[in-house]
Amino acid sequence: MKIECTIDGKALTLSVNSNKPLSLILMEDLENQSLTSYCRGNACGNCIVMVNDEAVLSCLVPAFRIRGAKIRTFENYQRSRQYRDIERAYKATGSRPCPACFNARSMIIESILQDLSSSNKQHATAPLAKDVKLDKEKIIRELSLNTCQCMDMAELIQIVEVALGYRNRRRRVRRS
Amino acid sequence: MTEKRPPIPQLGTLTGLIVRTTVERGKIRHITLPTLDNRFTVVGTRDIGGTNRVKALVNSLPLFTSSTVSYKGQPVLAIFGPDSESIELAAREVVIEYDEDEEQNDRSATPYTWAFGSLEEASSVEGVLSIERTYRYGEVDTVNNTLSRITAELIGGDLHITLPTQWPHHVRETVAEVTGHPKKRINIHCQNFHAPHDEMLLTPSHLGAVAALGALKSGTEVQIFSVFSSRRPDVKIHRKSWYTPDGRVHGERIEAEVDQGAALLFSDEMANHLIAGLTPIYDLTALSISITFITSAKEPAHFNGDLGYSDAQACTETHYNTITRLVGYNPLIWRLKFICDGGSHAIKTEKGAKLKEVLEEVSQRSGFLRKSAAYEMQGQMKVKLSTFLNYSRGAAIACAPGISGFSSECRQMVQQAVQITLNPNNKVEVNTSLPTTGSSAEVWKEIIKSELAIDKGDITFAEDCSKVIDSGPVVLSVAIGRMPQQIKRACALIKEKRFVQPLPISESVLTPRQSGSTVALFTSNTWVAIALELQIDAIMLQPVIRSVWATISMPKALNEQIVRNKAHRSIVRALREAGGVLTYTSSFTIDIKIIGEGEQLPSSISSAVRAAVNSAFQSAVEQALGTAVTRFPIDGSVLLSAIKGKS
Numbered sequence: 001m002k003i004e005c006t007i008d009g010k011a012l013t014l015s016v017n018s019n020k021p022l023s024l025i026l027m028e029d030l031e032n033q034s035l036t037s038y039c040r041g042n043a044c045g046n047c048i049v050m051v052n053d054e055a056v057l058s059c060l061v062p063a064f065r066i067r068g069a070k071i072r073t074f075e076n077y078q079r080s081r082q083y084r085d086i087e088r089a090y091k092a093t094g095s096r097p098c099p100a101c102f103n104a105r106s107m108i109i110e111s112i113l114q115d116l117s118s119s120n121k122q123h124a125t126a127p128l129a130k131d132v133k134l135d136k137e138k139i140i141r142e143l144s145l146n147t148c149q150c151m152d153m154a155e156l157i158q159i160v161e162v163a164l165g166y167r168n169r170r171r172r173v174r175r176s
Numbered sequence: 177m178t179e180k181r182p183p184i185p186q187l188g189t190l191t192g193l194i195v196r197t198t199v200e201r202g203k204i205r206h207i208t209l210p211t212l213d214n215r216f217t218v219v220g221t222r223d224i225g226g227t228n229r230v231k232a233l234v235n236s237l238p239l240f241t242s243s244t245v246s247y248k249g250q251p252v253l254a255i256f257g258p259d260s261e262s263i264e265l266a267a268r269e270v271v272i273e274y275d276e277d278e279e280q281n282d283r284s285a286t287p288y289t290w291a292f293g294s295l296e297e298a299s300s301v302e303g304v305l306s307i308e309r310t311y312r313y314g315e316v317d318t319v320n321n322t323l324s325r326i327t328a329e330l331i332g333g334d335l336h337i338t339l340p341t342q343w344p345h346h347v348r349e350t351v352a353e354v355t356g357h358p359k360k361r362i363n364i365h366c367q368n369f370h371a372p373h374d375e376m377l378l379t380p381s382h383l384g385a386v387a388a389l390g391a392l393k394s395g396t397e398v399q400i401f402s403v404f405s406s407r408r409p410d411v412k413i414h415r416k417s418w419y420t421p422d423g424r425v426h427g428e429r430i431e432a433e434v435d436q437g438a439a440l441l442f443s444d445e446m447a448n449h450l451i452a453g454l455t456p457i458y459d460l461t462a463l464s465i466s467i468t469f470i471t472s473a474k475e476p477a478h479f480n481g482d483l484g485y486s487d488a489q490a491c492t493e494t495h496y497n498t499i500t501r502l503v504g505y506n507p508l509i510w511r512l513k514f515i516c517d518g519g520s521h522a523i524k525t526e527k528g529a530k531l532k533e534v535l536e537e538v539s540q541r542s543g544f545l546r547k548s549a550a551y552e553m554q555g556q557m558k559v560k561l562s563t564f565l566n567y568s569r570g571a572a573i574a575c576a577p578g579i580s581g582f583s584s585e586c587r588q589m590v591q592q593a594v595q596i597t598l599n600p601n602n603k604v605e606v607n608t609s610l611p612t613t614g615s616s617a618e619v620w621k622e623i624i625k626s627e628l629a630i631d632k633g634d635i636t637f638a639e640d641c642s643k644v645i646d647s648g649p650v651v652l653s654v655a656i657g658r659m660p661q662q663i664k665r666a667c668a669l670i671k672e673k674r675f676v677q678p679l680p681i682s683e684s685v686l687t688p689r690q691s692g693s694t695v696a697l698f699t700s701n702t703w704v705a706i707a708l709e710l711q712i713d714a715i716m717l718q719p720v721i722r723s724v725w726a727t728i729s730m731p732k733a734l735n736e737q738i739v740r741n742k743a744h745r746s747i748v749r750a751l752r753e754a755g756g757v758l759t760y761t762s763s764f765t766i767d768i769k770i771i772g773e774g775e776q777l778p779s780s781i782s783s784a785v786r787a788a789v790n791s792a793f794q795s796a797v798e799q800a801l802g803t804a805v806t807r808f809p810i811d812g813s814v815l816l817s818a819i820k821g822k823s
Contacts, residue, residue: 016262027323028260038323038403046321094737098745099370100322140760149752150745153760 005066008076016063023047023058025066026073034103045146048104050075053147055111074103082110085170089163095155101148105156111142112142112160113167189327190217190256191388193263193398194383195270197241197250200473202274204243207252210269215262217394219386220253225356231349232380232441237378237476239354239385245274246438247473247602251382251555256398283421288447288469290455292521293462298427299418304579306418307499312436313487313808314410320375321403321645325369328387329397335362335388340369341380343649344609344641350381351388363641369614372749374479374651377406378441407477409446410435411484413454413491423503423510425496427462430454434467434484437474446483448522448583448697453488454786456496456524457577458514459533463521479651483580484789492806493574493791498798506548507573507795508539524696524704525577526729534705534729534771537577541767542707542725545569551642555802565819569722570800574791578702578730580657580780581687584695591686592648594659595638600679603634608647608659612637615738620663622734623777625661627667628674645684653780658687660734660777701776703729704784706747708792710756712800717812719797720756724766724789728781731774739781745770747784750789755810 001018004011007030016025022040026049027034037046039059047058050072052125077083086109097105136157143156197204209218221228221242241250252272257263299306324682326339335357341347344364352359364384369376381768383400390398412433419425436443438552447467454465500510512535517528525531554567595607604624611617621632638644648654662685663804669683709722724747747766751758758764790808796803803821807814 036323037321038401039321042321044321063630094741095744096741098372099368100320136760149749152748152758152764152766154764155744157760 001063003067005069005071007071008038008073014063018062018064020063020137021059021072022049022051022061022063025063026058032073032075034078037100039116043147046101046104046148047108048145050077050107050111053111053114054135055108055142057145072103074107077107077110082113085113085166086110086159088166089159092162093155093158095151095159098148098150101146101150104146105151108143108145108158109156109163112139113164117167117171139152146167178236188396188816189264189396190258190390190396190398192254192256192387192398193262193267194251194254194386194400195267195272197245197248197252197272199245199274200248202245202316204241204252205273205275207273208267208271212255212257212266215258216266217256217390218253219256219389219393219695219728223389223393224354225392226353229353230378230385231353232478234793235439235441235443237382237439237441239382245277247475249475250438251386254386254390254500256394257304258293260401269502269703273494278306285803288295288444288451288467290465291463293427293460295427295429295462295464297675298462299425301418301420303420304418304426305421306416308414308416309498309804309806310361311413311415311491311494311808312411313413313491314408318627320371320373320405321551322370323401323403324369326380326387326400326402327397328384328391330391330395331552333361335391336365337362337384337388338365338367339380339384340376341384342369342371342374342377342651343381344644345646346378346649347384350385354385354467355388355392357388357392360399360642365641366611368611371404373406373408373481375406376650377479379404394481406480407437407474407475407488408480409477409484411439411450411487415486415491415495417495417502419499421503423500423505423513425456425458425460425499425514428456428460428464430463430465432465432467432488434469435472435474437472437476439476440469440471440797441476441478442483443469445586446478448585449483449485450488451697452522452579452583453485453490454492457514457516457523457525457575458496458511481786482652482783486783486790487808489575489576489784489787490790490794493576493788493793494798497572497574497791498804501552501799506545508535508544508548511535511573511575522696523577523579523698523700525700530729531575531703534703535573536725537769537771538705538707538725538727539573541727541769542571542709542723543584544571544573544707547709548573551799555799565712565714568714568800569710570798571707571709572708572792572795572798572799573705574788574795575703575705576784576787576791577700578704578779578781578784579698579700580653580783582652583697585697593645593684594647594662594666595645595682595684595687596670597661597680597682598628598670598674602630603636604630605627605638606663607638607643607645609644610647610650610655610659615735615742616659619656619734619738620658623660623663624667626782627664628670630754648687653782657780662687664777700779701731701774702778702781704781704788706785706788707793708789710793710796711817712797713757717815718779719755719800719810719815720757720759721751721764723764726766726768726785727771728768728785729751729771729773730778731772731776732778733770733772736770736772739770743770743781743785746785747789750786751793753809754790754793755814756793806818
């Protein structure tokens with residue numbers, strides 16, 4: 001089956017089996033170095049990528065579902081400016097995911113940050129996001145996509161909060 | 177413009193798949209292969225140019241089996257083909273016929289023993305009481321979901337193998353022995369890896385050898401995609417202790433049985449690690465330990481983060497927590513009274529006063545004395561906390577000395593070296609086969625920087641894989657436990673010659689080896705004390721962790737942030753693996769305090785943290801339920817049987 005999609009900003013036409021999982025397409029066909037997990041759909045959560053700006057488990061996405069989609073992997077994301085916010089948050093909190101889940105957890109946090117930022121934009125009258133109240137249940141649900149046992153939820157939420165602070169500060173600087 | 181990608185990215189590279197046995201025990205009668213065209217290559221026992229064995233110190237495993245099946249999933253042959261789909265289809269058509277084998281009794285080896293004092297005298301003290309318990313650890317298989325790509329290619333007579341491995345020299349030796357290819361012409365290129373349960377110790381050697389056979393037979397580049405799994409050995413520990421009502425434990429007899437699966441690998445060293453953990457750090461007049469290793473029709477089990485030390489140490493601490501409850505002491509007060517100065521006979525530790533200080537500190541911070549007494553009283557009064565359970569909160573304390581590396585009695589392991597060269601441009605090159613990325617390498621650089629007064633940027637690692645010297649396997653926290661000491665020693669030797677001899681100055685330091693009956697199996701200069709509080713969720717039947725406090729005493733924390741992060745990660749991982757549930761609540765904390773004193777280099781804390789956390793967790797569950805919990809990890813069924821046992 002021929003599938004057209006955009007992966008890391010590149011428009012591609014892939015010739016793959018229609019049921020081949022996105023994780024295997026990225027690993028085998030595109031040799032993506034940032035993706036190494038292969039749990040055969042057991043939802044370990046280490047294969048997270050952004051499909052249309054939403055964090056998803058790539059091992060559960062069959063090829064036919066990515067037709068026309070915009071996919072972003074950690075390989076591309078780690079070169080972006082947004083990643084610096086998360087990297088600084090890791091440093092500031094002194095907590096860092098283990099190498100196995102680092103990429104996936106960073107992508108989930110980015111997805112949460114984008115979500116929080118967009119919700120902030122919708123409320124244009126509200127002051128900038130430092131006052132946005134975090135919906136912790138939603139964040140926990142999102143963070144639970146990854147099942148790696150190296151970190152506890154309190155640590156992860158702290159990272160999200162700190163990273164959000166950095167992102168908002170950067171935005172304010174850019175606006176001013 | 178849309179870029180078109182072909183379905184197979186690397187044309188010409190063969191992908192491999194290993195066909196494995198589907199029965200636990202038996203004999204292979206016949207193997208029928210499908211008709212395969214010339215794009216496929218099949219590798220079996222007949223293609224092995226050398227020996228069909230993967231060695232692990234003194235013992236070994238067969239690479240492929242052609243007759244006797246020892247466990248389910250044993251490799252039989254490998255098929256290499258143009259893509260993963262076609263080899264999977266071909267592998268499905270391979271028919272292996274088995275002859276049923278008679279049920280074999282598990283073979284048992286000669287027990288390892290360790291003893292001091294007279295148990296007869298200890299058990300005949302006036303008014304002596306006894307307690308007997310059997311603890312079970314294991315039954316956890318961990319799978320590292322990281323899909324690793326192992327490649328092998330023959331270029332101009334040189335075999336190039338790329339893979340993630342904890343022991344590159346073992347891969348080279350295995351490939352050389354299996355293929356008969358000269359060792360000098362085998363180049364190992366190591367990939368970065370993360371193996372918290374030592375999944376990448378022997379399996380990469382196995383897969384590397386299979387890939388090498390495929391590359392030699394097909395003459396093209398081959399690749400094998402694989403995830404690595406690790407099986408924890410099943411450990412059964414039976415303890416009988418004799419104690420008097422004043423709280424003093426006089427003697428103890430310990431019988432341990434370790435099921436290592438199909439092959440006994442690293443058993444000698446594992447016995448030493450178990451002895452170190454099973455020997456209490458408390459005053460005792462007589463002790464007898466007997467450890468028996470048995471085999472069964474399961475996948476071989478050996479290293480799993482450590483070599484059984486944390487399980488054994490956790491068992492000891494849990495057992496002594498039970499004794500303190502029987503004699504009516506608070507676990508903290510009992511420990512402060514009966515701690516043996518200088519550690520046990522197996523581990524030489526810092527003075528007992530240091531441990532007392534650590535225990536008191538963690539107890540004070542956690543309010544352990546009050547919480548433990550309150551929970552005990554509420555439990556005894558059968559105060560209802562929910563409809564289904566009586567008062568189900570528990571608090572416990574546990575401690576452990578940190579050890580790292582192989583024991584002083586380990587003779588089979590070739591001495592592992594590190595080489596440091598001070599070059600004429602005042603740049604330092606470190607030659608080691610251990611991974612040179614990550615926090616451990618940063619610590620090594622820190623040591624070299626402080627010893628030789630050289631900028632961190634001027635310190636590099638040897639990259640030519642053919643010249644890298646064997647520093648042994650990356651297990652038992654050697655990178656942070658043993659290696660800093662070797663590096664410091666090498667730097668000291670260079671310092672002596674610097675400005676006296678012309679540059680370059682190169683110094684190699686081997687692992688220190690001590691022998692003699694007076695030398696302890698391990699030396700430790702770190703203490704870990706954990707206090708933990710939990711509650712049993714009556715609906716879900718899960719132990720929910722409320723808070724954890726840790727105090728770590730070490731001589732010198734080179735980077736406190738790294739130590740804190742590692743300790744935090746070890747605590748979280750240990751609790752999750754033990755069956756604990758970590759929920760996000762405002763009251764939940766993991767509070768870590770590091771006490772650093774002295775100038776020595778510390779031994780590792782990972783195993784000690786795991787041991788103390790496991791023990792505190794098990795003891796807290798016991799207090800919460802008011803009944804014995806001897807099976808580990810603790811899941812719903814263990815809790816249910818414990819509750820039923822009580823009723």
